[in-house]
Structure formats: C-alpha cells, structure tokens
Amino acid sequence: MSHGPRSGLTAVSSALLAMSRHLEVRDVLKTIVASARELLDAQYAALGVPDDHGGFAQFVVDGVSDEQWKAIGPLPRQHGILAAMLQEATPERLGDVRKDPRFGGWPAAHPDLVDFLGLPIRDGDEVIGALFLANKNCPKPEGTCGFTQDDEELLGILAQHAAIALTNARLYERSRELTIAEERSRLAHELHDAVSQKLFSLRLTAQAATALVDRDPARAKDELHQVATLAAEAADELRAAVVELRPAALEEDGLVATLRTQIQVLDRAHTARVTFTGHGVKALPAAHEEALLRVAQEALHNALRHSGAEHVEVTLHRRDTGTVLRITDDGSGFDPRTVRRAGRHLGLVSMRDRANGTGGRLTVRSAPGEGTTIEMEVPGG
Secondary structure, three states, X not given: OOOOHHHHXXXXXXXXXXXXXOOOHHHHHHHHHHHHHHHHOXXXXXXXXXXXXXXXXXXXXXXXXXXXXXXXXXXXXXXXHHHHHHHHOOOEEEOOHHHOOOOOOXXXXXXXXXXXXXXXXXXXXXXXXXXXXXXXXXXXXXXXXXOOHXXXXXXXXHHHHHHHHXXXXXXXXXXXXXXXHHHHHXXXXXXXXXXXXXXXXXXXXXXXXXXXXXXXXXXXXXXXXXXXXXHHHHHHHHHHHHHHHOOOOHHHHOHHHHHHHHHHHHHHHXXXXXXXXXXXXXXXXXXXXXXXXXXHHHHHHHHHHHOXXXXXXXXXXXXXXXXXXXXXXXXXXXXXXXXXXXXOOHHHHHHHXXXXXXXXXXXXXXXXXXXXXXXXXXXXX
C-alpha cells in the first residue's frame, strides 16, 4: 500500500467501523465497495450478490457515474471471472483481465478494466458474494498487475468482515420481515373483531328497523340511517387494511401480473379510480422487479391516502434500453422542496434508494394543486 502503517491501520479501522454501523443490506454493500476502492486505491470496485438463476440479486459499483451505469445496461450474469470466484471460491489477481481465457467481453459503455483483483465473500462454506477491484492507481509495467500480495491479503481481511456485516444485515432484515408478518397477523385479528362487531350491530339495527317500519316509520328511518353509517364504517375498516394484508405474489406471478392484481384490489377498495397498463415488458432481475413493486406500492399509498386524487394511473413499459414505471395522480400535489425541508420525505428517500440500488433513477414531478407524477426507470426489460 502507498500509505504508512499508521494511516493504513486507521483506514482499515474506519472501513470496518463504517460497515458495522449500517443495518440495511444495500447500505452495507455500498460501504464495503467504497471502502475497498479507497483502501486499495483502485479506479473501480464492485460487489455482486448472486441469485439462484445465474444472475445477481444485487450488484453495487463504486467509481462509475450514474450516467455510465445507466448506459452500461442490464446487470451482468454469472460468467467468466465472476463465475469463477463464486463457483470455485478462489481469489483472482490478474495483470490484464481481458487476456484471461475466461474473459467474455463487456458492453460498449463499460469502462476498460485491466489489472484485476477479486475475492469471494464467504459465510462458512457458502459464497454470498464476489468483491473485486480494477485498475490500480499506480505505475505498472505492461502486462503486470498493480495489485500486490499485500493488497490481496488486505482485501481478504475486508471480505471476512464484509461477510459478517452482510450476514448481520440480512438477519436484521429478516427480523424486520418477521415483525411485519406478526403485525399483519395482529391487524388481521383486530380487523376481524372490529368488522364482526360492526356487522353484528348492523344486523341488529336492521332487525330493529324492520320491526318499526309499520308502527313507527320515523324511528325506522332513523334506524336505517344508522345501518348506512355502520355499513360505511365496516367498509372503511376493510379498505384500510386490504392491501397490507394481501401477500405479494411477485415470485409466482411476475411483476406485471402482480401489479395488475394489486391495482385491481385498490380500485375496488377506494373511491378513486385506479388503472394499470403494462405492455412490452420482459422479465427483469428479481431485485429490479422487487424495487419496482415497492416503489409502486409506496407511491400508490401516498396518492390514495394523502392526495385526495380521483384518478391514479399506473403504467409499466419499455423505453430504449430500460423499463419505466410511472404513477400519476390528479390529487392535491405538493412542493417537493417544502416536503423535504419539513422532514416528511422518508417515502421519497426510500423510493430513490430503491431506484439507485438497481442502477436506475427516480423522478418526482409535483406542485400544489397539480397532482403528482413519480417515474422510476431501471435497466433491462
């Protein structure tokens, strides 16, 4: 390393502390990649978490601009050097990755990678990721690797701690999912009790109105008004929880079918008209579909609960080399700058994080009295 022992130790310590601070998987991945690139003074760094379908569930890069990442296109597949690190669980240190017989090329917009250092991230016997660096910032003779044995050992230490941080983050997210499931179960019981009570009261009130209709029409009319009120309250109880209680069917049905089904439920549950149009979209990586679905749900929640919209339109379509999700409502709208200053922007931050995590982008257009349009574009599809 080009740093002295003290500064090198400080840098490693800072990187490990930064990894331990984050609980969200995506934040942990970003911190690992940025720390590795800084510690080993490389131009590029990346970390891929494999899925079970020959691709990557998540893929995080550092040293590539948002514009470059968008131009590169869909996430890479598990092939070549990346596949070797995942399948053989061995480090790779190369003077010129392009000359390796396993090299399979890259998209036209991809930056040129020359010297290369990669290591698997392991949790026991399981390989849970591949971490690699490229283009060491140092003078190097033609065909030689700028990354040294010391660099490999340092990256190995970082990979070990990365495995711990990533595993802890996954456990945290799993715990949170279980908490959400428990909350849904609790809500289901409460909903059942509340609606049952409302329906029981409604039945008794209707029976009273029937008994009074001949001998006291005025009182019968009052009782029927109460029936209407109780029916409306029961409908509100159902409307408030129907979407939250319905399990997502993304893995089984795919993104288009899942969106269409959930939007049909929302259209029935709310007074606002909710429509969906999806065409020309092929299957996307699982992480992309998950992100698009969650952004759609968040945007729909905001539109239906807070905007007073009469019509919410959702579209999913191809555009150039990407897939575009758009949610448009004719509600009250807002000033995004004012919302951010007031601190009521966590939903927008979450949506932007999901978009950035796929190498995509999120655009929000809104103004008071002019409705809101939220657009998310991801590579591929």
